[in-house]
Amino acid sequence: MSKKATIGDSPKDRSMEIMDKFIKREEKKNRYKDKLPARRKSKDVPIDLWPLQDQIEYWENQTPQQKFDRKYRNYIDWIDKLRELTGYPDSSFNDMVSPALHKQRLKQLFSEKILPKEAYTMLQKEGILWV
Numbered sequence: 405m406s407k408k409a410t411i412g413d414s415p416k417d418r419s420m421e422i423m424d425k426f427i428k429r430e431e432k433k434n435r436y437k438d439k440l441p442a443r444r445k446s447k448d449v450p451i452d453l454w455p456l457q458d459q460i461e462y463w464e465n466q467t468p469q470q471k472f473d474r475k476y477r478n479y480i481d482w483i484d485k486l487r488e489l490t491g492y493p494d495s496s497f498n499d500m501v502s503p504a505l506h507k508q509r510l511k512q513l514f515s516e517k518i519l520p521k522e523a524y525t526m527l528q529k530e531g532i533l534w535v
Contacts, residue, residue, distance in 0.1 A: 472517040485520040506532050
């Protein structure tokens with residue numbers, strides 16, 4: 405007589421795999437638990453590891469300046485977004501803003517933390533960017 409083929413793991417193997425997964429998950433929790441400080445909202449802890457309620461509260465209570473700083477970390481990011489909004493080729497955009505006074509005006513708008521969309525309409529009204 406021939407042997408019957410077994411399909412899948414035996415109940416004993418299955419229970420061992422489940423227990424191994426549980427042990428690994430608990431070890432992982434404990435490993436990161438030791439590294440996190442007792443304070444929930446510590447500057448050392450990334451915001452992603454804060455409890456969800458604290459994360460929501462943090463993002464809702466940000467000022468417009470903080471949102472601007474997070475989105476446009478430097479002048480180059482801001483000017484690239486402005487260039488994208490105009491729809492002009494890079495060479496045309498550079499020609500429009502190349503005079504020294506225009507560059508100073510752009511830097512002033514960035515330092516005042518004006519969003520690129522608002523800056524675009526302001527620069528059009530001032531005649532720096534063509535319509």
